[in-house]
Amino acid sequence: MNIKSACYYFIFSLTLILLIGYILIALNNRYQFDDFGLYCLVRENGFWKAFQINFFYWETTLNTIILFSLLKWINLFPPYVYSFVILLINTYCFFLLLKTIVKHYAVKMSSRDTLLISALVIALTYFSCRAMGNAVYWVTGQIFYCLFLSYLFLALHFWIKKKLLLASVFMFLFAHTRINYDAIFLGLYASYFLFYWYTNKKIILNWKSQIPFLFFLVGLITYVIIPGNYRRLDSIHVAGPEQPLSVILIMKGWISAFKHLAGILLSNWKQLIILPVGLLLGLYLGDNLNLKKLIIPRLLIYCSLAFMISYIGQSTVVYIAIKTPVGYGRIFFLLEMLLFILILLYGIYFGILLQSFLAPKIIVPLIYAMSITILLAVGFDHYKNYRIATVFAKAYDKRIQHLKQMKQMLRKENVYLTALPNSGVLEFEEISPETDNTGILPDNNAVYVRYYQLPFKIYLAK
Numbered sequence: 324m325n326i327k328s329a330c331y332y333f334i335f336s337l338t339l340i341l342l343i344g345y346i347l348i349a350l351n352n353r354y355q356f357d358d359f360g361l362y363c364l365v366r367e368n369g370f371w372k373a374f375q376i377n378f379f380y381w382e383t384t385l386n387t388i389i390l391f392s393l394l395k396w397i398n399l400f401p402p403y404v405y406s407f408v409i410l411l412i413n414t415y416c417f418f419l420l421l422k423t424i425v426k427h428y429a430v431k432m433s434s435r436d437t438l439l440i441s442a443l444v445i446a447l448t449y450f451s452c453r454a455m456g457n458a459v460y461w462v463t464g465q466i467f468y469c470l471f472l473s474y475l476f477l478a479l480h481f482w483i484k485k486k487l488l489l490a491s492v493f494m495f496l497f498a499h500t501r502i503n504y505d506a507i508f509l510g511l512y513a514s515y516f517l518f519y520w521y522t523n524k525k526i527i528l529n530w531k532s533q534i535p536f537l538f539f540l541v542g543l544i545t546y547v548i549i550p551g552n553y554r555r556l557d558s559i560h561v562a563g564p565e566q567p568l569s570v571i572l573i574m575k576g577w578i579s580a581f582k583h584l585a586g587i588l589l590s591n592w593k594q595l596i597i598l599p600v601g602l603l604l605g606l607y608l609g610d611n612l613n614l615k616k617l618i619i620p621r622l623l624i625y626c627s628l629a630f631m632i633s634y635i636g637q638s639t640v641v642y643i644a645i646k647t648p649v650g651y652g653r654i655f656f657l658l659e660m661l662l663f664i665l666i667l668l669y670g671i672y673f674g675i676l677l678q679s680f681l682a683p684k685i686i687v688p689l690i691y692a693m694s695i696t697i698l699l700a701v702g703f704d705h706y707k708n709y710r711i712a713t714v715f716a717k718a719y720d721k722r723i724q725h726l727k728q729m730k731q732m733l734r735k736e737n738v739y740l741t742a743l744p745n746s747g748v749l750e751f752e753e754i755s756p757e758t759d760n761t762g763i764l765p766d767n768n769a770v771y772v773r774y775y776q777l778p779f780k781i782y783l784a785k
Contacts, residue, residue, distance in 0.1 A: 330607035333694040341446035344705025349406035351716035357463040359774040383551040384499035409470045416476035430613040448660045451593040454653035456750035468656045471500040491538035498542025506640040510633030601670015609678045711747035739784040757782040
């Protein structure tokens with residue numbers, strides 16, 4: 324078997340294992356706290372009133388309308404339906420963007436290869452991101468952090484193709500996704516002009532082509548002025564004394580953020596496999612002359628600087644908002660995706676370079692060794708998490724069935740439930756035990772009472 328064939332079978336097999344593993348684990352996914360809570364909010368108040376409540380008293384964007392519209396179907400569809408559909412949408416939208424970029428730079432690549440690489444990037448991001456449970460399995464989180472990310476893919480796709488109206492619409496919607504996503508895009512946008520100026524020693528601005536960016540700014544402004552977002556911000560408590568905001572303090576935040584970046588890269592083997600995957604991808608694409616001319620050190624340096632600027636942008640916004648440059652895991656989803664793509668680009672470059680120095684009889688055994696190691700590691704990890712998720716899902720379903728039976732028996736006394744087993748990579752927040760303050764039911768307990776309309780209170784057994 325030659326180099327290209329061996330690498331193709333690896334890339335195809337890895338993508339297939341990543342997708343099948345994700346699907347099998349997602350089959351055991353269950354609706355969680357915010358899924359039930361937002362559904363009940365709409366059921367109890369009506370769609371428009373629920374939006375007003377969120378608009379003035381809790382975190383809200385225009386995309387909340389879409390979120391409410393999707394969550395109203397949770398009585399009809401199990402959560403894995405959302406998982407599968409969003410995965411497909413992410414893959415297809417990224418495929419459109421990648422196909423447009425490839426065509427724009429006159430790189431000859433078949434639709435089959437473009438689709439395969441798109442599926443690999445999305446599946447690898449789902450697998451290697453550190454916030455798997457609350458970014459790619461939890462329904463509300465996946466809608467916000469994955470589905471709405473497709474707005475950016477579509478916006479850039481239409482922007483490159485000069486379809487400015489569609490690009491403007493999707494840029495406006497993307498601006499209402501998350502403020503940290505907006506900061507990342509601003510970093511990418513600034514990096515583009517910086518690189519353009521460095522290459523051409525001047526900037527020629529076509530104002531018409533910047534219409535989508537103006538729509539993005541309008542979306543960002545309308546996002547920022549929503550009063551509920553400030554209520555949500557005030558609810559986030561960060562350990563440590565309050566310090567007056569200053570430039571020096573923000574720069575200290577940058578230092579902390581870059582220390583955190585090392586943790587993203589080296590947190591576990593799921594991130595470390597990305598470079599060898601890119602290396603094998605480079606060996607597969609090594610005969611593509613136009614691609615070899617495109618992926619050069621200059622491009623890699625530019626992409627690295629663009630990532631750094633975007634990372635500083637997010638860190639600054641997060642630091643100003645919650646006084647920490649790190650924040651919680653799922654806000655790094657887009658940033659981690661960009662980092663993984665950057666690592667893949669480095670891997671592709673080194674893979675192309677490797678073919679110039681080593682003979683095929685040396686490269687092929689290396690391909691087999693890396694392929695077997697990576698495929699076994701990924702396959703075993705998915706199998707382990709599938710077993711954990713299956714045990715959790717059965718116990719969860721048994722708990723819900725028990726609550727429904729108690730409801731049918733018209734029970735009025737409190738119900739005490741045993742703790743569920745570990746949910747693994749799936750997002751799950753366990754209910755709380757009873758406290759001395761018996762008049763107030765903990766939020767995560769109350770949401771089950773509201774959703775299933777239980778005539779009794781539930782607590783975790785001590």
